Amino acid sequence: MQAAELFEQAIKPPEVARRLRVSVKSAYQWHQLWRDGGRDALASRGPSGSRCRLSPRCLLKLTAYLDEGPAAHGWVEDQVWTAARVATLIGRKFHVSYSVSGATRLMHRLGYSPQVPARRVAERDEQAVTVWKEATWAEVKEPGRPAASKTRQGLPGSRPGDGPGADAAAPPS
Structure with missing residues (x-):
């Protein structure tokens, strides 16, 4: 009904669209309905879609x-x-x-959500899977990366002025 109030104040559809945060096309459609049938034409008709088939x-x-x-x-x-x-x-x-x-x-x-069943092979042997995970997988998997890398300090070449040719690039004193 806000749109009807704005149209009654002679506000153009693009401005109505901006104020109500809808598309300009919707505002023009509402304006046409309002011109043809007044406020009642803009009244909500309820939710769309089919009705529930269960009582x-x-x-x-x-x-x-x-x-x-x-x-x-x-x-x-x-x-x-x-x-x-x-x-x-x-x-x-x-x-x-x-x-x-x-x-x-x-x-x-x-208030329910449908669940997806776990897809497993009927012949799956849970005990064999557990044994494999505990014994074989522990041997096969790669060791994890270290948490932080070590940096070496104080080696020649670790500072910009220590590399070869550093003297040539140095400004005269």
């Missing part, structure tokens, strides 16, 4: 399901809610289809 009651149930954890709903491999799992859960419980990106947005809206 408030279903959203409460979904939150409770998410709080129970993935294992309670059949995912026992790891304890993470991925967006794909949440989309599947919504389909199973509410018979509503959600895409992975839609499930991600819904999770964020509910």
